[in-house]
Amino acid sequence: MQVSDGRSADGTKEQQTEFDAEPILGVSHVTKSFGAVAAISDASISLHRGEAHGLVGENGAGKSTLVKMLAGVHQPDSGQITIDGVPVTLGSPAAARDAGIAVIYQEPTMFPDLSVAENVFMGRMPRQSGGRLDRDSMRRQVITVLEMLDVRLDPDRAARGLSIADQQIAEIAKALTLDARVLVMDEPTAALSAAEVERLARVIETLRARDAAVLFISHRLDEIFNICQRVTVMRDGRSVLARPAGDLTSDELVRAMVGRDVEHRQLTRGAIGDVVLSVDRLTQEGNFVDISFELRAGEIVGLGGLVGAGRTEIAQAIFGIERYDAGSVTVAGQPLKKGSPSAAMQAGIALVPEDRRQHGLVMDESIERNVLLASLASVTRRGLIAGELARETSKTWLDRLQVKYGRLSDPVTTLSGGNQQKVVLAKWLRRNPRVIIVDEPTRGIDVGTKAEVHRLLEELAEQGVAVLVISSELPELLLLADRILVIREGRLVREIPRAAASEESVIAAAAGAYTEQAA
Amino acid sequence: MSSESRGRVRARGLVRWESALVVILIAVVLFGVAESSTFWSTTTIFFGGLDIGQVAIMALPMTMIILTGEIDLSVASMLGLGCAVFGYAFEHHTGVVGAMLIALAVGAIGGALNGFLVARVGLPSIAVTIGTLTMFRGIAEILLGQSEVSGFPPSLEQIGIAPIFLHLAYPFFFFLVLAAIYGVVVHRTAFGRSLYAIGLNTEAAFFAGIRVRRTKFLLYVVSGVICAATGIIYSLQAASAIYTAGTGLELNVVAVVLFGGISIFGGRGSVIGVVLSVIIVGLTEVAFTTINISSQEQQVIFGGLLLLSVVVPNVGEVRNRIRGRVRRAAPPVSAGGGL
Numbered sequence: 001m002q003v004s005d006g007r008s009a010d011g012t013k014e015q016q017t018e019f020d021a022e023p024i025l026g027v028s029h030v031t032k033s034f035g036a037v038a039a040i041s042d043a044s045i046s047l048h049r050g051e052a053h054g055l056v057g058e059n060g061a062g063k064s065t066l067v068k069m070l071a072g073v074h075q076p077d078s079g080q081i082t083i084d085g086v087p088v089t090l091g092s093p094a095a096a097r098d099a100g101i102a103v104i105y106q107e108p109t110m111f112p113d114l115s116v117a118e119n120v121f122m123g124r125m126p127r128q129s130g131g132r133l134d135r136d137s138m139r140r141q142v143i144t145v146l147e148m149l150d151v152r153l154d155p156d157r158a159a160r161g162l163s164i165a166d167q168q169i170a171e172i173a174k175a176l177t178l179d180a181r182v183l184v185m186d187e188p189t190a191a192l193s194a195a196e197v198e199r200l201a202r203v204i205e206t207l208r209a210r211d212a213a214v215l216f217i218s219h220r221l222d223e224i225f226n227i228c229q230r231v232t233v234m235r236d237g238r239s240v241l242a243r244p245a246g247d248l249t250s251d252e253l254v255r256a257m258v259g260r261d262v263e264h265r266q267l268t269r270g271a272i273g274d275v276v277l278s279v280d281r282l283t284q285e286g287n288f289v290d291i292s293f294e295l296r297a298g299e300i301v302g303l304g305g306l307v308g309a310g311r312t313e314i315a316q317a318i319f320g321i322e323r324y325d326a327g328s329v330t331v332a333g334q335p336l337k338k339g340s341p342s343a344a345m346q347a348g349i350a351l352v353p354e355d356r357r358q359h360g361l362v363m364d365e366s367i368e369r370n371v372l373l374a375s376l377a378s379v380t381r382r383g384l385i386a387g388e389l390a391r392e393t394s395k396t397w398l399d400r401l402q403v404k405y406g407r408l409s410d411p412v413t414t415l416s417g418g419n420q421q422k423v424v425l426a427k428w429l430r431r432n433p434r435v436i437i438v439d440e441p442t443r444g445i446d447v448g449t450k451a452e453v454h455r456l457l458e459e460l461a462e463q464g465v466a467v468l469v470i471s472s473e474l475p476e477l478l479l480l481a482d483r484i485l486v487i488r489e490g491r492l493v494r495e496i497p498r499a500a501a502s503e504e505s506v507i508a509a510a511a512g513a514y515t516e517q518a519a
Numbered sequence: 520m521s522s523e524s525r526g527r528v529r530a531r532g533l534v535r536w537e538s539a540l541v542v543i544l545i546a547v548v549l550f551g552v553a554e555s556s557t558f559w560s561t562t563t564i565f566f567g568g569l570d571i572g573q574v575a576i577m578a579l580p581m582t583m584i585i586l587t588g589e590i591d592l593s594v595a596s597m598l599g600l601g602c603a604v605f606g607y608a609f610e611h612h613t614g615v616v617g618a619m620l621i622a623l624a625v626g627a628i629g630g631a632l633n634g635f636l637v638a639r640v641g642l643p644s645i646a647v648t649i650g651t652l653t654m655f656r657g658i659a660e661i662l663l664g665q666s667e668v669s670g671f672p673p674s675l676e677q678i679g680i681a682p683i684f685l686h687l688a689y690p691f692f693f694f695l696v697l698a699a700i701y702g703v704v705v706h707r708t709a710f711g712r713s714l715y716a717i718g719l720n721t722e723a724a725f726f727a728g729i730r731v732r733r734t735k736f737l738l739y740v741v742s743g744v745i746c747a748a749t750g751i752i753y754s755l756q757a758a759s760a761i762y763t764a765g766t767g768l769e770l771n772v773v774a775v776v777l778f779g780g781i782s783i784f785g786g787r788g789s790v791i792g793v794v795l796s797v798i799i800v801g802l803t804e805v806a807f808t809t810i811n812i813s814s815q816e817q818q819v820i821f822g823g824l825l826l827l828s829v830v831v832p833n834v835g836e837v838r839n840r841i842r843g844r845v846r847r848a849a850p851p852v853s854a855g856g857g858l
Contacts, residue, residue, distance in 0.1 A: 321726065341726065342728040342729075342730055344728075351726065353726055358720070358722055359722055359723055360726065362719045362720045362723045362786075363719075363723075364786065365715065365716065365719055365786075369715075372712075373712070373713075373716055373729075374727040374728055376712060384703070384707045384708060385708060
């Protein structure tokens with residue numbers, strides 16, 4: 001496989017004569033570090049008129065940081081961004097907008113009580129003489145844009161209740177009324193149905209026909225091949241490949257993303273022990289049905305499936321966050337009371353939740369208080385928190401997990417995402433759980449920390465902890481799990497042992513093929 | 520402004536607010552001494568404490584409740600109900616101790632009602648406790664009507680006349696003892712830390728195994744008991760039990776707590792701030808009264824101080840809000856995945 005650096009993007013231009021010589025958007029050799037972590041060490045990308053350009057890479061490869069640079073949220077430490085060949089500084093979101101760049105997020109934020117048209121024109125509503133809002137003009141412009149996109153969406157309806165797909169369309173309409181020429185779509189399809197993805201693909205076609213350039217980020221390679229003319233691959237903060245999509249096979253793409261053969265765990269862990277967690281016919285109406293599985297000491301079990309399949313709900317039901325309607329959970333032979341996180345904790349279960357900021361941490365509290373929040377009893381002496389012991393204990397755990405922090409009393413918001421996640425892990429590990437459930441443990445954290453988290457989970461398994469990993473990243477599941485339970489639409493459809501596990505087998509089960517082999 | 524720097528501004532603001540309270544306290548004392556020759560005297564300590572005593576005591580359970588992001592507006596009505604039950608029971612020959620126990624039990628039941636509706640049913644505490652504010656006072660009126668119960672043992676009625684020691688009035692002394700307990704519980708125990716966690720992020724607290732509902736329920740029960748106890752103290756202090764006791768004090772209680780630096784949004788502030796706030800308000804009232812500032816003018820001044828207390832600890836936040844509300848509405852910069 002030919003792995004090339006950013007320069008080969010220029011090389012491909014010769015083959016792509018249909019594009020203008022001058023890209024609308026040029027990013028060349030930008031870098032960006034957050035503290036000690038290099039999020040982007042050398043990324044280049046160029047977008048041409050009428051092009052849909054795929055950007056792929058594993059989580060943590062630097063795609064989102066690149067998007068934030070284009071959105072004006074982050075500024076590159078070095079390197080250059082050009083619009084029509086002219087260097088620009090995207091110092092703020094407003095500057096990015098003025099430069100003609102619009103970013104469509106996976107889940108747009110809209111004002112639920114305002115109409116679609118009002119949302120589109122938020123902050124710049126046209127006025128009539130006398131200062132009254134010119135609603136007619138607003139509606140007309142929105143209708144024109146929506147017609148052009150060939151999308152049916154009522155401009156007068158309130159945004160509340162719009163599907164994510166429709167919200168994205170509204171954001172695209174907004175971009176068009178702003179005369180954006182570069183549309184950056186950050187994983188727009190992650191939460192869309194197949195039909196919605198198809199509609200989005202048509203919209204992108206229309207945008208291309210109007211000479212706009214689209215940067216399309218997705219983890220789904222088939223979409224990349226269907227929608228994009230060229231692809232740039234990022235890995236570990238570098239753009240490692242830029243080529244016409246037609247010249248690539250999906251195998252080549254995957255190899256470029258991963259950069260190596262996916263390394264399987266070398267160390268053989270201790271023998272797998274007794275059943276510690278047993279879930280029997282767990283059912284929660286509307287979310288999951290008849291989920292049964294067992295977790296043994298020293299075992300890492302993966303919970304795979306599409307976003308929204310019900311994995312998080314299962315984890316939270318086991319831990320007692322939500323109640324379930326039928327079934328039972330048993331820990332080491334003892335039935336577990338439902339609906340009580342404190343009971344689950346007493347039984348030795350820990351849950352590292354998916355939403356770190358809302359559920360994992362009290363963001364405004366200090367690092368120390370967050371580390372200790374789930375285990376205050378252990379630093380309490382005669383009813384009072386022993387200050388010195390509390391500090392020493394949290395320091396020990398932060399050091400053990402190699403958290404980079406300033407002072408214990410700093411609010412946890414001062415930490416990077418990866419270090420915040422380590423604080424969550426520290427909080428749970430110091431309870432010495434016998435079952436630990438980790439829900440998307442490496443989402444949004446850097447490559448280095450990600451590897452550390454993986455190693456940590458493996459060490460826990462070695463020490464005899466039963467680990468349940470929920471991850472939407474297949475490489476992560478394949479790397480860690482001894483077996484993978486695949487959840488589809490709230491049902492456990494297949495159990496795949498490590499030997500038989502591959503991206504294909506998991507995706508096939510998650511998406512609905514091979515159901516006859518259901519476990 | 521990032522949430523990071525916002526957090527820092529807030530943390531610094533709080534440190535400054537408690538120092539600011541000390542400065543205000545000194546200023547009040549200097550003002551009082553300058554304006555009135557009788558201010559610097561033991562009578563000030565005694566009557567100031569007597570005056571602020573009920574508000575001060577009720578401010579403590581209120582502090583905990585506001586720390587968790589809730590509120591209890593029924594405190595003053597519970598004082599009235601405690602007073603009425605105490606008087607009613609005493610009238611019906613339960614003996615003074617029996618009457619006290621019955622009043623405290625009613626406080627617990629009333630608090631449990633608040634706690635049940637807020638913590639279990641999940642109703643907004645402001646609505647629930649406005650409801651019980653009316654209800655408790657109504658029950659008090661049904662019990663006592665316009666009558667006054669008096670004739671408590673003279674030894675107990677001393678608390679309205681004589682200091683307990685060092686010129687401290689009984690209710691104020693009771694407040695100080697209770698405040699010491701509250702200070703330890705809030706700042707030195709796991710329970711206290713959980714209150715802050717609940718106030719700052721209820722969900723994260725729940726995910727960390729904190730029994731959020733049980734905690735809130737307990738706080739309301741304790742509030743009911745302490746407010747009923749305040750009602751008993753009121754009866755003895757005034758040597759008579761009437762159903763109107765403490766009417767309208769709930770807002771003074773909230774004001775004292777907020778002035779002490781407890782954030783109305785929960786999760787911020789300290790007991791020492793509330794103690795300083797109580798002392799300041801008590802001394803100010805004495806000072807204003809000795810120099811004949813009308814109660815209307817006093818209210819304007821207290822109102823201004825209260826606003827100041829909400830604004831100053833949150834200067835950074837307030838400035839941000841005034842400047843850039845719209846920016847807060849901008850879409851989140853991260854929509855999952857990546858760095």
